[in-house]
Amino acid sequence: QQPVQSPQAVILREGEDAVINCSSSKALYSVHWYRQKHGEAPVFLMILLKGGEQKGHEKISASFNEKKQQSSLYLTASQLSYSGTYFCGTATGANSKLTFGKGITLSVRP
Amino acid sequence: DVKVTQSSRYLVKRTGEKVFLECVQDMDHENMFWYRQDPGLGLRLIYFSYDVKMKEKGDIPEGYSVSREKKERFSLILESASTNQTSMYLCASSSQGGETQYFGPGTRLLVL
Numbered sequence: 001q002q003p004v005q006s007p008q009a010v011i012l013r014e015g016e017d018a019v020i021n022c023s024s025s026k027a028l029y030s031v032h033w034y035r036q037k038h039g040e041a042p043v044f045l046m047i048l049l050k051g052g053e054q055k056g057h058e059k060i061s062a063s064f065n066e067k068k069q070q071s072s073l074y075l076t077a078s079q080l081s082y083s084g085t086y087f088c089g090t091a092t093g094a095n096s097k098l099t100f101g102k103g104i105t106l107s108v109r110p
Numbered sequence: 111d112v113k114v115t116q117s118s119r120y121l122v123k124r125t126g127e128k129v130f131l132e133c134v135q136d137m138d139h140e141n142m143f144w145y146r147q148d149p150g151l152g153l154r155l156i157y158f159s160y161d162v163k164m165k166e167k168g169d170i171p172e173g174y175s176v177s178r179e180k181k182e183r184f185s186l187i188l189e190s191a192s193t194n195q196t197s198m199y200l201c202a203s204s205s206q207g208g209e210t211q212y213f214g215p216g217t218r219l220l221v222l
Contacts, residue, residue, distance in 0.1 A: 030209070043213075087153060099169070100154070
C-alpha cells in the first residue's frame with residue numbers, strides 16, 4: 001500500500017518555508033525522500049532510519065516518527081531550485097523494496 | 111558518478127507488439143528496479159532483481175516480464191503491448207544493502 005503524502009501541492013514564494021508529510025499504515029524501517037524536476041530522473045535527497053532521527057541537507061531537513069509511522073520534509077527559506085515533485089519511499093525492512101507515494105508538486109515563485 | 115542509462119528516451123509502439131526496454135548501470139550494483147510513473151499515481155514498482163538471473167515481482171507485474179542475464183543490464187519486456195501500458199518507465203539501481211536508488215532518465219512509451 002502506497003504511503004500517503006500531503007498536502008497535494010504547494011506553492012511558495014522564494015524565501016518561504018514549507019513542510020511535506022508522508023504517512024504509512026505499516027510499521028516502517030526507513031523513509032527515503034527524492035525530488036524530481038520536470039523531465040528529469042528522481043534524485044535522492046536523504047534517508048531516515050527508524051529511531052526518530054532528523055537529518056538535514058543544506059536548508060532541507062527531515063524527521064521520522066516511527067511510532068506515528070510518518071515522516072516530514074522541511075524546506076527552509078525556499079529557493080527557485082527547490083521546485084519539483086517530492087516523493088517519499090517507505091521500506092518495512094532493511095532489505096525490502098521501496099513503496100513510493102504519489103508525490104507532491106512544489107512550486108517556488110520569485 | 112553513478113550512471114544509469116536507458117536505451118530510449120521516447121518510444122512509439124503498436125498494440126500487440128513485443129517491446130524491450132533496456133537499462134544499464136555502470137556502478138556494479140547488485141539491485142536493479144523497474145518502475146512506471148503515471149500522473150497522479152507516483153512511482154509504482156513493476157519488477158526488481160537482487161542478482162543476476164534473479165527477479166522478484168513488484169506491485170504491478172501483470173503484463174510485464176524481465177530479464178537479467180548480466181549484472182549491469184536489466185531488461186523490461188512487454189510481451190504484447192497494450193494502450194494501458196502507455197507510461198513513463200524508470201529504471202533504478204542500488205548497491206546490496208544500499209539505501210540510495212539511482213534512477214535513469216526514463217523512457218516515455220506510447221502504445222497506439
